[in-house]
Amino acid sequence: MVEHSRVGALRVARRIVIRDGQQQHHVTVDENGSVIVDGVSLHIAAGTGGDVRIGENGSVRAWVAAAGDTRWVYLDGHVYELDVEVAGRRRRSASGPGSLSAPMPATVIRVEVSPGTQVHRGDTLVILEAMKMELPIRAASDGTVASVSCKPGDLVQPGMPLIEIE
């Protein structure tokens, strides 16, 4: 098994911001396995099973995986999806405020509206199907359909806009 997590040991000290939903954490990682989170210094070392051990005696065990700017952490039975803020790069966001997008790869089975349709919050706009289950896409607010960018039979990917509402 290839070692999964390369703990900071190979790199020089760096400062990053890690976002947990609305919350921001300021983190400094130094070259000797120390991580300072919001002013609190934590010792961190690679474990033997692809895990990391945190704390003086390595008493806290966590597993980490990176995908782009996202860090997945499993600790004490909870999964955290955290975002690393990298200077000069904006977090991915495929859709605007009035846009409804596919939550997962799915097939469009029905489109209930067309441009100009008045919709109310909670109305079903599109019905997707994935893994034999129907997933209704509902309006998040009242408004008018500005555009429809899918049709029955389309295979849509997560984040792909389906309907714009004004």
Add this chain to the structure above:
Amino acid sequence: MTFRRVLIANRGEIAIRIARACREAGIESVAIYSDADRNAPHVAAADRAIRVGPPPSSQSYLSVPAVIEAARATSCEAVHPGYGFLSENAAFASACDQDGLTFIGPPAAVISRMGSKVAARQLMTDAGVPVVPGDTPRDQSDSGILQSAERLGFPVLVKASAGGGGKGMRAIRERGAAVESIAAARREAISAFNDGTLYVERLIERPRHVEVQIFADAHGRVVHLFERECSIQRRHQKIIEESPSPALTPSVRSAMTDAAVAAARAAGYINAGTIEFLLEGSGDNSRFYFLEMNTRLQVEHPVTEAVTGVDLVRAQFVVAAGGELPWTQASLTQRGHAIECRVYAEDPAAGFLPQAGTLLMYREPAGPGIRIDSGVVEGGTVPVHYDPLLAKLTASAETRDAAISRARVALQVFPILGIRTNVPFLIRVLDHPDFRSGRLHTGFIDEHASDLLKTAPAPLEAVAAAASVSAESSLASASARSTIADPWSSIRGWGR
């Protein structure tokens, strides 16, 4: 009396489970795969593998001609259908018979009778097994379904007459919401089973789902292998199952297992099957009603294997080959306690929405009393086309409390990252005081949703752990892993 070569007409964890049983029984196994599963673990688990079609299951795992052709091309004598896909498809069982292949399961006529809710209910009523009030309206229009619902009295359940696994099933509590639910149930029924016929029944409030494993051979012997309680469900699909049921008193267990054996006899059943019941009330006064019969191996069969110590799949081979059941009723006992947790790629916070993607990290726990049945590996992809079950974790121990603790501790060291799963949710169910005390019903998850879906901000340790990994190192190791995961594809070249 056994087979030389068996086709495994399935994928994922159950295909691997069956391949293992084949190897132990000295039977050659042949896996089938769609183009999406070319590198899937179940392909490597079998002795040989053959492609059956493109990714959509309707053109691969669900295609009767493609699967029959695969069996013929590889000179298999028998087909094990697993669960789901073609396992309860009478036409497939008949096609196997016509082709001289042994279908490892009950006779086609039994599948077709038990697959029809109407025929199954009639059969149970005649055999003296209690059933839930309900019917399949002759008038299948929205108004016909509505009239039937009103006659039975709300709340009612509307479900696919051809169904199973909760697909095409909707609870309707009042007239107002009925029409949209009926239309949705019908569409799902057509999409899943190619048959939009709907069935309406009285909804029993706060029932438990308790089922009995039965097994019958072609020589007239029928046994039961006790019960499994499967009340913890979301979207009408089970996620935690256990045996014994914390609800059954000895007298109710005895009545229920007798009813199950009577049901299996009445059906002319052969091979492994499950009689599902709804249980209402508590103690010796609780009542049970026949829900449906599953004419196949169940997802949750490891629970029964854990408490009885038998191998159900091995027995399926023996019975399908015409042999006698390896056990008598008197030789079967229920020992200790077992709990199975189904690990799904799904997002509980988004209505258990199925998830697809790459497993950046996937490490299975191990230890005494822990069994993992899984169909995925680290670095592998969960495709969008199929059921998102990743693994089943079965914990067995002396007592229910010990089995719960064992399952909980194992889940805590079961990191699955890169795709959302229900692992944290399962832990919260196991921790819930009502689960601990055995106060279960099929609406448990909806009732306790706010407790079970609570999220907490990441502790500083989690933030520190996140900061310790960089994308470059992880990507590098991810690509290294995929080359490690790949040797199977090169090995497959040599005469497999």
